[in-house]
Amino acid sequence: MAIKEKQNVILNYELKINDEIVDTNINKEPIQFVYGSGQIIQGLEDGIKQMNQGETKVIKIPSSKAYGAYDEELSEVVDIKEFEGIDLQIGMILEAQNDKNEVIKATVTEVTNDKVTVDYNHPLAGCDLEFKVIIHSII
Known part of the structure:
Protein backbone atom coordinates (compact mmCIF):
# COMPACT_ATOMS: atom_id res chain seq x y z
CA MET A 1 0.00 0.00 0.00
CA ALA A 2 1.32 3.47 -0.95
CA ILE A 3 2.29 6.06 1.66
CA LYS A 4 -0.47 8.28 3.07
CA GLU A 5 -0.44 11.49 5.15
CA LYS A 6 0.55 11.13 8.82
CA GLN A 7 2.02 7.64 8.37
CA ASN A 8 5.45 6.83 9.79
CA VAL A 9 7.94 5.99 7.06
CA ILE A 10 11.21 4.19 7.71
CA LEU A 11 13.78 4.39 4.92
CA ASN A 12 17.40 4.31 3.87
CA TYR A 13 18.81 6.68 1.28
CA GLU A 14 21.82 7.56 -0.78
CA LEU A 15 22.22 11.19 -1.88
CA LYS A 16 24.20 12.10 -4.99
CA ILE A 17 25.08 15.50 -6.40
CA ASN A 18 26.60 15.48 -9.89
CA ASP A 19 26.97 11.67 -9.70
CA GLU A 20 29.01 11.90 -6.47
CA ILE A 21 27.68 10.33 -3.25
CA VAL A 22 27.58 13.10 -0.62
CA ASP A 23 25.50 11.38 2.06
CA THR A 24 24.11 7.93 2.74
CA ASN A 25 22.66 5.77 5.46
CA ILE A 26 22.64 2.60 3.34
CA ASN A 27 23.79 -0.30 5.55
CA LYS A 28 23.26 1.94 8.60
CA GLU A 29 20.34 2.89 10.83
CA PRO A 30 17.37 4.01 8.68
CA ILE A 31 15.62 7.32 9.27
CA GLN A 32 12.01 7.56 10.42
CA PHE A 33 9.64 10.48 9.87
CA VAL A 34 5.95 11.31 9.62
CA TYR A 35 4.92 11.70 5.98
CA GLY A 36 3.41 15.12 5.24
CA SER A 37 4.85 16.76 8.37
CA GLY A 38 7.59 18.75 6.60
CA GLN A 39 10.41 16.81 8.30
CA ILE A 40 12.05 16.12 4.93
CA ILE A 41 12.36 18.34 1.85
CA GLN A 42 9.25 18.69 -0.29
CA GLY A 43 10.84 17.19 -3.39
CA LEU A 44 11.68 13.97 -1.56
CA GLU A 45 8.21 13.73 -0.03
CA ASP A 46 6.70 14.18 -3.50
CA GLY A 47 9.04 11.53 -4.91
CA ILE A 48 8.17 8.81 -2.41
CA LYS A 49 4.41 9.43 -2.40
CA GLN A 50 3.47 6.43 -4.54
CA MET A 51 6.11 4.08 -3.10
CA ASN A 52 5.31 0.90 -1.20
CA GLN A 53 7.05 -1.00 1.56
CA GLY A 54 10.11 -2.87 0.22
CA GLU A 55 10.36 -0.69 -2.88
CA THR A 56 13.56 1.02 -4.10
CA LYS A 57 13.49 4.10 -6.33
CA VAL A 58 15.82 6.77 -7.70
CA ILE A 59 14.33 10.24 -7.28
CA LYS A 60 15.75 13.34 -9.00
CA ILE A 61 14.92 16.62 -7.29
CA PRO A 62 15.60 20.04 -8.84
CA SER A 63 17.08 22.65 -6.50
CA SER A 64 13.74 24.53 -6.52
CA LYS A 65 12.12 21.59 -4.66
CA ALA A 66 15.13 21.01 -2.42
CA TYR A 67 17.05 23.91 -0.85
CA GLY A 68 16.30 26.57 -3.45
CA ALA A 69 18.49 28.58 -5.76
CA TYR A 70 21.84 29.92 -4.60
CA ASP A 71 21.44 33.60 -3.63
CA TYR A 120 24.13 32.16 4.76
CA ASN A 121 22.85 29.93 1.93
CA HIS A 122 22.12 26.30 2.79
CA PRO A 123 25.20 24.26 1.76
CA LEU A 124 23.06 22.45 -0.85
CA ALA A 125 21.38 25.60 -2.25
CA GLY A 126 21.51 25.59 -6.04
CA CYS A 127 22.14 21.84 -6.20
CA ASP A 128 19.97 19.34 -8.02
CA LEU A 129 19.73 16.22 -5.86
CA GLU A 130 19.47 12.53 -6.74
CA PHE A 131 18.24 10.18 -4.02
CA LYS A 132 18.18 6.42 -4.06
CA VAL A 133 15.48 5.52 -1.53
CA ILE A 134 14.64 2.13 0.01
CA ILE A 135 11.33 2.04 1.89
CA HIS A 136 11.62 -0.42 4.80
CA SER A 137 8.22 0.10 6.36
CA ILE A 138 5.13 2.27 6.37
CA ILE A 139 3.28 2.31 9.66
Missing part, protein backbone atom coordinates in the same frame (compact mmCIF):
# COMPACT_ATOMS: atom_id res chain seq x y z
CA GLU A 72 24.61 35.71 -3.99
CA GLU A 73 23.08 38.34 -1.68
CA LEU A 74 23.22 35.88 1.23
CA SER A 75 27.01 36.19 1.37
CA GLU A 76 28.71 39.00 3.25
CA VAL A 77 32.16 40.21 4.20
CA VAL A 78 32.66 40.86 7.92
CA ASP A 79 35.56 42.41 9.83
CA ILE A 80 37.72 39.62 11.29
CA LYS A 81 37.57 41.35 14.70
CA GLU A 82 33.98 40.04 14.97
CA PHE A 83 35.43 36.52 15.25
CA GLU A 84 38.05 37.12 17.95
CA GLY A 85 39.07 33.90 19.67
CA ILE A 86 37.75 31.64 16.89
CA ASP A 87 40.19 29.57 14.82
CA LEU A 88 38.46 30.26 11.49
CA GLN A 89 38.71 27.62 8.77
CA ILE A 90 37.20 27.66 5.29
CA GLY A 91 34.12 25.44 5.31
CA MET A 92 33.52 25.98 9.03
CA ILE A 93 29.85 26.35 9.99
CA LEU A 94 29.17 29.20 12.42
CA GLU A 95 25.97 29.62 14.41
CA ALA A 96 24.45 32.83 15.75
CA GLN A 97 21.06 34.23 16.65
CA ASN A 98 19.23 36.80 14.59
CA ASP A 99 17.10 39.63 16.02
CA LYS A 100 14.16 37.19 16.38
CA ASN A 101 16.30 34.81 18.51
CA GLU A 102 16.30 32.24 15.69
CA VAL A 103 19.47 30.24 15.13
CA ILE A 104 21.11 31.07 11.81
CA LYS A 105 24.04 29.25 10.28
CA ALA A 106 26.75 30.59 8.01
CA THR A 107 29.62 28.89 6.21
CA VAL A 108 33.04 30.53 6.21
CA THR A 109 34.06 30.79 2.55
CA GLU A 110 37.12 33.07 2.70
CA VAL A 111 39.48 34.37 5.39
CA THR A 112 42.03 37.16 4.91
CA ASN A 113 44.13 39.09 7.43
CA ASP A 114 41.30 41.54 8.11
CA LYS A 115 38.08 40.17 6.56
CA VAL A 116 35.93 37.02 6.68
CA THR A 117 33.41 36.08 4.00
CA VAL A 118 30.41 34.16 5.34
CA ASP A 119 27.63 32.54 3.31
Whole structure:
Protein backbone atom coordinates (compact mmCIF):
# COMPACT_ATOMS: atom_id res chain seq x y z
CA MET A 1 0.00 0.00 0.00
CA ALA A 2 1.32 3.47 -0.95
CA ILE A 3 2.29 6.06 1.66
CA LYS A 4 -0.47 8.28 3.07
CA GLU A 5 -0.44 11.49 5.15
CA LYS A 6 0.55 11.13 8.82
CA GLN A 7 2.02 7.64 8.37
CA ASN A 8 5.45 6.83 9.79
CA VAL A 9 7.94 5.99 7.06
CA ILE A 10 11.21 4.19 7.71
CA LEU A 11 13.78 4.39 4.92
CA ASN A 12 17.40 4.31 3.87
CA TYR A 13 18.81 6.68 1.28
CA GLU A 14 21.82 7.56 -0.78
CA LEU A 15 22.22 11.19 -1.88
CA LYS A 16 24.20 12.10 -4.99
CA ILE A 17 25.08 15.50 -6.40
CA ASN A 18 26.60 15.48 -9.89
CA ASP A 19 26.97 11.67 -9.70
CA GLU A 20 29.01 11.90 -6.47
CA ILE A 21 27.68 10.33 -3.25
CA VAL A 22 27.58 13.10 -0.62
CA ASP A 23 25.50 11.38 2.06
CA THR A 24 24.11 7.93 2.74
CA ASN A 25 22.66 5.77 5.46
CA ILE A 26 22.64 2.60 3.34
CA ASN A 27 23.79 -0.30 5.55
CA LYS A 28 23.26 1.94 8.60
CA GLU A 29 20.34 2.89 10.83
CA PRO A 30 17.37 4.01 8.68
CA ILE A 31 15.62 7.32 9.27
CA GLN A 32 12.01 7.56 10.42
CA PHE A 33 9.64 10.48 9.87
CA VAL A 34 5.95 11.31 9.62
CA TYR A 35 4.92 11.70 5.98
CA GLY A 36 3.41 15.12 5.24
CA SER A 37 4.85 16.76 8.37
CA GLY A 38 7.59 18.75 6.60
CA GLN A 39 10.41 16.81 8.30
CA ILE A 40 12.05 16.12 4.93
CA ILE A 41 12.36 18.34 1.85
CA GLN A 42 9.25 18.69 -0.29
CA GLY A 43 10.84 17.19 -3.39
CA LEU A 44 11.68 13.97 -1.56
CA GLU A 45 8.21 13.73 -0.03
CA ASP A 46 6.70 14.18 -3.50
CA GLY A 47 9.04 11.53 -4.91
CA ILE A 48 8.17 8.81 -2.41
CA LYS A 49 4.41 9.43 -2.40
CA GLN A 50 3.47 6.43 -4.54
CA MET A 51 6.11 4.08 -3.10
CA ASN A 52 5.31 0.90 -1.20
CA GLN A 53 7.05 -1.00 1.56
CA GLY A 54 10.11 -2.87 0.22
CA GLU A 55 10.36 -0.69 -2.88
CA THR A 56 13.56 1.02 -4.10
CA LYS A 57 13.49 4.10 -6.33
CA VAL A 58 15.82 6.77 -7.70
CA ILE A 59 14.33 10.24 -7.28
CA LYS A 60 15.75 13.34 -9.00
CA ILE A 61 14.92 16.62 -7.29
CA PRO A 62 15.60 20.04 -8.84
CA SER A 63 17.08 22.65 -6.50
CA SER A 64 13.74 24.53 -6.52
CA LYS A 65 12.12 21.59 -4.66
CA ALA A 66 15.13 21.01 -2.42
CA TYR A 67 17.05 23.91 -0.85
CA GLY A 68 16.30 26.57 -3.45
CA ALA A 69 18.49 28.58 -5.76
CA TYR A 70 21.84 29.92 -4.60
CA ASP A 71 21.44 33.60 -3.63
CA GLU A 72 24.61 35.71 -3.99
CA GLU A 73 23.08 38.34 -1.68
CA LEU A 74 23.22 35.88 1.23
CA SER A 75 27.01 36.19 1.37
CA GLU A 76 28.71 39.00 3.25
CA VAL A 77 32.16 40.21 4.20
CA VAL A 78 32.66 40.86 7.92
CA ASP A 79 35.56 42.41 9.83
CA ILE A 80 37.72 39.62 11.29
CA LYS A 81 37.57 41.35 14.70
CA GLU A 82 33.98 40.04 14.97
CA PHE A 83 35.43 36.52 15.25
CA GLU A 84 38.05 37.12 17.95
CA GLY A 85 39.07 33.90 19.67
CA ILE A 86 37.75 31.64 16.89
CA ASP A 87 40.19 29.57 14.82
CA LEU A 88 38.46 30.26 11.49
CA GLN A 89 38.71 27.62 8.77
CA ILE A 90 37.20 27.66 5.29
CA GLY A 91 34.12 25.44 5.31
CA MET A 92 33.52 25.98 9.03
CA ILE A 93 29.85 26.35 9.99
CA LEU A 94 29.17 29.20 12.42
CA GLU A 95 25.97 29.62 14.41
CA ALA A 96 24.45 32.83 15.75
CA GLN A 97 21.06 34.23 16.65
CA ASN A 98 19.23 36.80 14.59
CA ASP A 99 17.10 39.63 16.02
CA LYS A 100 14.16 37.19 16.38
CA ASN A 101 16.30 34.81 18.51
CA GLU A 102 16.30 32.24 15.69
CA VAL A 103 19.47 30.24 15.13
CA ILE A 104 21.11 31.07 11.81
CA LYS A 105 24.04 29.25 10.28
CA ALA A 106 26.75 30.59 8.01
CA THR A 107 29.62 28.89 6.21
CA VAL A 108 33.04 30.53 6.21
CA THR A 109 34.06 30.79 2.55
CA GLU A 110 37.12 33.07 2.70
CA VAL A 111 39.48 34.37 5.39
CA THR A 112 42.03 37.16 4.91
CA ASN A 113 44.13 39.09 7.43
CA ASP A 114 41.30 41.54 8.11
CA LYS A 115 38.08 40.17 6.56
CA VAL A 116 35.93 37.02 6.68
CA THR A 117 33.41 36.08 4.00
CA VAL A 118 30.41 34.16 5.34
CA ASP A 119 27.63 32.54 3.31
CA TYR A 120 24.13 32.16 4.76
CA ASN A 121 22.85 29.93 1.93
CA HIS A 122 22.12 26.30 2.79
CA PRO A 123 25.20 24.26 1.76
CA LEU A 124 23.06 22.45 -0.85
CA ALA A 125 21.38 25.60 -2.25
CA GLY A 126 21.51 25.59 -6.04
CA CYS A 127 22.14 21.84 -6.20
CA ASP A 128 19.97 19.34 -8.02
CA LEU A 129 19.73 16.22 -5.86
CA GLU A 130 19.47 12.53 -6.74
CA PHE A 131 18.24 10.18 -4.02
CA LYS A 132 18.18 6.42 -4.06
CA VAL A 133 15.48 5.52 -1.53
CA ILE A 134 14.64 2.13 0.01
CA ILE A 135 11.33 2.04 1.89
CA HIS A 136 11.62 -0.42 4.80
CA SER A 137 8.22 0.10 6.36
CA ILE A 138 5.13 2.27 6.37
CA ILE A 139 3.28 2.31 9.66
